[in-house]
Amino acid sequence: MNNMWVDIRYTLRQLHKSPGFTLTAVLTLALGIGATTAIFTLVQQVMLQSLPVSRPDQLWRIGDQARCCNWGGYSQDGDDNEEPNDWSLFSWEAYKLFRANTPGFQDLAALQAGNATLGVRRAGSSATPETDNGQYVSGNFFQTLGASAWRGRLLIDADDQEGAPPVAVMSFHTWEEKYGSDPSVVGSTFQINGYSFTIIGVAPPGFVGAKMTSWGMPDIWMPLTAEPTIDGATSRLKNTRVDWLDLIGRVRPGTNPKTLQAQLQSELHGWLASHLADMSPQEKAVWQKQTLRVSPGGAGFSRLRENYGEGLLLLMVTAGCVLLVACANIANLLLARGLRNRQQAAVRVALGASRGRLVRSALLESVALSLIGGAAGVVVAWAGARLILYLAFHMMARGTWIPVQASPSTAVLLFALGVSVLTGVLFGIAPAWMTSQAEPVEALRGANRTVGSGGHWAQKALVIVQVPVSLVLLSAAAMLGGSLRNLEHQNFGFSPEGRYLVSINSALLSNHKQEQLAPFFHEIEERLSAIPGVRGVSSATYAPLSGDQWGNNIRVQGKPEPGPKDDILTDWTRITPGFFDTVGARMLAGRAISEDDNENTRRVAVINEAFAKRFFGSQNPIGQHFGPGPIKNAGTYEIVGVVQNIHYVSWGFKMPARAMFYIPEAQTVHFDQPDIESYELGSQNLYNIVIWAPGHPQNFTLQVKRALADVDPNLVIYNVLPYSNVIQGTFDQQNMIASLTWLFGAVGLVLAAIGLYGVTAYGVEQRTSEIGIRMALGADRGSVLSMVLRSAFLQVAIGLALGIPAAMGTGYLIANQLYSIKPYDPRILGLAAVLLALAALIAALIPAQRAASVNPTEALRSQ
Amino acid sequence: MIELKNVERSYKTGHTETWVLRRVGLTIGEGEFLTVMGPSGAGKSSLLNVLALLDDGWLGEYWFSETAVHALNRKQRADLARQRIGMVFQSYHLLDDLTVAENIDLPLSYKNVPPKERQGMVADILDRFQIVAKKDLYPNQLSGGQQQLVGIARAVVHAPALLLADEPTGNLHSTQAREIMELFCELNRQGTTIVQVTHSEENARYGKRIVELRDGWLTRDEKLEPKTTEVGAK
Incomplete structure (x- = not known):
């Protein structure tokens, strides 16, 4: 020792x-x-x-997919890569059933899969409401996760009863950041979306609930039964067709997950059977195939993952x-x-x-x-x-x-x-x-x-290893960089140039009534249009690439009831007149939504090309009718126009265009189905305004904010962004990966060059006397230079010979991260190889020149 | 103490085999001070390497006291060398990064001597060689003679039975060389068996016996009259 x-x-x-x-x-x-x-x-x-809660190993989820935020109906088909009929989101009724009948769970909690955007201010305050993220959770949520209050108390089952006094729990992060750890927050009444709630406690530091996402982490937790208060007519609580809750439970010691899963599957089937009368023909065809899986819940519902x-x-x-x-x-x-x-x-x-x-x-x-x-x-x-x-x-x-x-x-x-x-x-x-x-x-x-010579060969071998690794890094960086460029400059089906995206909070939060929404947005658009340089303004429930997506199953009038395997899911949004001109999308047939499309005229819709192709093939869709939900709604909208496909969602860029329809803000349809009615009303809350101002006016953001404040000083504006920034933000992750791979590639290249320099320089030092003898025997400087470079480039050449197939293999491994880039693109490989060779040339040239300038007399004397 | 019987050593260069030791037979008694002489390439250093147990590629018999070295494996030979032999080099070979005291301590640490005991042994030798004041200096802060003094101190700190010296004064001027040789005589008088390789007749006369090698053959083995010396060390 x-x-x-x-x-x-x-x-x-x-x-x-x-x-x-x-x-x-x-x-x-x-x-x-x-x-x-x-x-x-x-x-x-x-x-x-794992979640920062006690004994995360005891937590199990009902479901195994990360889904958001509202799923409709009595069947759950996931994306193409997910198992069909696999349930991961549940209605409140199904949750209560599971909780009451599954003894394997010591506690079973429910939490909202998405988030509730809230306008929050202290009672009596006239300040603009803070925008917070809310999450509805069951009364036993904190108890199930084993969290204790940092201040006050946390929610209990008694708080999650209809008619119970409205209460909420604040996150430690929000309490610290927004309220400066003010102890008086606990016990105070806050206005949440205009309704009074008492903050009964603060969650412990580090507690983030049961969900890890890159957006909408909860600031405030409210009982599930508070949801109808906040959401009013669009409430989902008692709607058995709306699945909006993630379920997580703490199992009793000794519980076998397989037994638990079997019991829950049986309970799910029992629950579905009790709703047969409410099912569509497609749902009836597949309800017995519906299933669920339990999965470890210690890590929560990680969308980040x-x-x-x-x-x-x-x-x-x-x-x-x-x-x-x-x-x-x-x-x-x-x-x-x-x-x-x-x-x-x-x-x-x-x-x-x-x-x-x-x-x-x-x-x-x-x-x-x-x-x-x-x-x-x-x-x-x-x-x-x-x-x-x-x-x-x-x-x-x-x-x-x-x-x-x-x-x-x-x-x-x-x-x-x-x-x-x-x-x-x-x-x-x-x-x-x-x-x-x-x-x-x-x-x-x-x-x-x-x-x-052993040592020197070992050194050369190390350089030979560095070359292919660097080549792989460089070519991966070039492929990912090229892919990012292709993503950002693809044809989105609209023109981002000169367009701005304004994101706002719900106008309902600033006390506008449902029926006031259309006139409110009309006024906003008039004010924004008055800003010098603005050529168009239009609003939408959500705009292209804003990150949101609403979907609905539709039926086409005159066509038979679709089978269970027919794809009838379409995206949709609500827009104000002039939307397609404002975003720069081209109409292919018929007309766009106009001012004439109001409450007093027939209900109309504009569909996109993919919608037309899927449902009408070569038929002319103009004048045809369709509608959401059951076949009886098939005549709801008359198609008045076809617009080019716009890549609306911020994912799936390799996938074919999604079918989509657009309906006017000023028209409301009353549906018998509560879930469809809820979406119909909810969609009138427009969260995005698109402005076309091609001249990029000065102080534009400020002017926009002022104009909006003039219309409603309480309206919360999240941001005003040029669409180029929105596109950039859409590819944040790809940008991160490409940037870091470039950075790593550059570091790898520099290190490999230093390595080659070191080995070459060492070789020259060892061979000084040999070089002296060669020169004494008549070798000129050029031949000494080329001798050293040849030796260096032999290593580089062997490295490249190993690196090129390795880089091609890497291309195939990362193919799913690439967009419009071939994994074996010879230009990219050539570029990476040339870059590497140039770095190697610079690295080898310095010692080579030193070798060429050896004085033969001195070299021989030193021996 | 040492007995070599028909020791041979050769090196292969390509297809040719060069013999550097030919059927060497040599007996070295305990307490002897033997000088190995001969022209360059005669096999002096090769013989010293064999004696030092640093070379494994020889043939013949080598007895060290009662131990048959030729029957030992590499590790056993290294253990024997570590316990019984000290080496002094022509180029001193002090480790540049270690101080005088640390250089001297090195062989003791390789013998796993307990730290306290080592400290005492190093202190003793520093005192004996009168280099206490230089114990914290690095080799590049010493003269050639001082460096060789440290080299000898390092070689004898663990009291080896056999001290081997390869041209110990080859890099020193005559005054320093004389002092080093007198130190060897003193060590010999105290009981250490010494084998030195040298070209110098004058240095050879400090010993009690000279053997000469030519082309690998032992050609001369002569006892000398004792020379009166005074110990001197800086």
Whole structure:
């Protein structure tokens, strides 16, 4: 043990005495370990972390898909890649049934799958309401998760009863950030969307509920039974056709998940059977096939994991590649150092040092280096994680709170420590082995006569490894960058140029009544149109690429009832007149929505090309009728126009265009079905305004905000963004991945170039006398230069030969991250290879020139 | 103490085999001070490597006290060398990154001598060689003679039975060389068996016996009259 301390002390002294070497190694390692740790900081929180609640291992979800936010009807077919008829969202009635009849659950809680946008202010205050995210939860939500109040008390079942006094719980984050940890918040009455609620408590720090998302983390939790108060006519609570609740429960010890699942499946079937009369023919055909699965709920309902998991894993591998290149570099540095110090090692052996002791000393040096590099890497990781969060979520610009921290946790620090030690061993093992091979006889020869070729070949092999890794990084970066460019510059079916997107909160929150909404938006559009430079203004429930999506099953008049396998799901939105002109979309047939489409005229709709193709084929759709829900609604809307396909949703860019229809804001239809009626009314809340101002007027954002405030000072404006920014924001994740891969690729390239430089320079140093002899025998400088370059480029060529197939393989592995880019694009591979070769040329040219300028007389004398 | 019987050593270069030791037979008694002489390439250093147990590629028999070295494996030979042999090099071969005291401590640490005992042994030798004042200096802060003094101190700190020296004064001027040789004589008087390789007739006369090698063959084995010396060390 004492010898170990002595060795550690000598190691640190040696590092201290070689500041250049130590600094280079530490910086290189800090980059490699920092990059890996930065990604792990996020991977750990997004992919690996359990909910910060007691005994998360006891929590189980009913359902296994991450779905949002409202699903209609008595069947649940997921996306193409999900199992059909697999239930993950439930109605309130189904929840109550499960809770009452499933003894396997000690507690079963429900929480809203989406979020409720709330306007919140203290009672009596005339200030503009704060926009908060609300979440409806069952009374036993906190108890199920095992959370205790930080202040006051949390919700209990008694609060979640119809007729109970309206109460709410505030998140610690909101209490701290928005109310400065004011203790008087607890017990105070707040106006939430105009209704009085008492804040009964503050949730504990770090508690984020049971959901991890990149948007809408709850600020306020309210009982499920408060939902009708807030949502009024659009309430979902008692609507058995609307599935809007995630269910999570704490199982009793010893409960078998399979038995639990079987019982819940039976309960689901029982519940569905009780609603046969309410089912559509399609639902009746498939209700017996409906099923559900239970899944571990310790990590909650993580949309972050679903959205960012794959990208983070890709980045983890990329950062690992950078670390690998860094390791190869440090190994090279240590090898060169070890070879220079070979005689000292030989003396040690001659003095009695065992091989094991030499290996231990060499490994101590590499591990000490990597630990120092790891410590610096933690700082790099912290900065890197902040950068990634910024790139991924535009966190700083938007001020959106997400439950992911850049600061390293204990797990992250342990990861950094583990990576550091592993890295130290990885890059130290080869030099240590070389050192341990020192022959004591060399010491007796009296001088550093020969070094042997083994070490130099090991160095060259390390460079050869670096080249393909760098090539893979560069080509992946180029592919992802090209893919991002293609995504951003694709034809969206509308013209983003000169367009602005204004996002606002519900006008209902500023006390407008349902029937006042259409005139209110008309007034807004008039005021905005008056801003100089504005050529068009139009509003919509949600605008293209705003991130929202509403869907409905439709029936076409005159066509038979569709079968269970017929795709009748369409997207839809409500718009004001002039919408297509304002967004720059072309009408293909008929007319657009106009001012004439009001309460007194027939109900009309404009469909898109995909809608026309799917439901009418080669028929002329103009004048045809369709409607949402059952066949009796099929005559609701008359088609008056066909517009080109607009890529409306902010995902699925590789998928075919989705069928969509547009209906006027000023027309309301009254449906018998409560769920359809609820959507009909809810959709009149327009959340987006599109402005066409091609000249990019000065102070435009300010002018827009002023105009809106003139109409309603209480209207909450989220932001006014040029559409180019909206598009950019749509591809935040791709941008993050592409940017970081470029960054990692560049770091890998620089490190590989440094590695090649080091090996070439070392080779030149070793061959100085040989070069002197060659020159004395008549070699000119050009031939010496080409000799050195040839040797360097042989390594690069071997590396490229290995790297090109590896890069092509990588292209196939990341193909699902690419858009309109072939995984084997020869231009991209060529570009990456040329870039690498150029870096190699620069790296090799410096020592080559030094070799060419060797003075033969001096070189020979030095021998 | 040492007995070599028909020891041979050769090196292969391509298809040719070069012999550096030919059927060497040599007996070295305990307490002897033997000088190995001969022209360059005669096999002096090769013989020293064999004696130091640093070279494994020889043939023949090598007895160290009662131990048949030729029957030992590499590890056993290294253990024997660590316990019984000290080495002094022509180029001193002090480790640049270690202080004088740490250099001297090195062989003790490789022998796993307990730290407290080591401290005492290092202090003793520093005192004996009168280099206490230099214990915290690094090799590059010492003169050549001082460096070799440290080299010898390092070689004898663990009280080896056999001290091997390869051209110990080869890099020193005559005054320093004389002092080093007198130190060897003193060590020999205290019981250490010494084998030195040298080109210098003058240094050879400090010993009690000279053997000469030519082309790998032992060609001369001569006992010398004892030379009166005074110990001197800086």
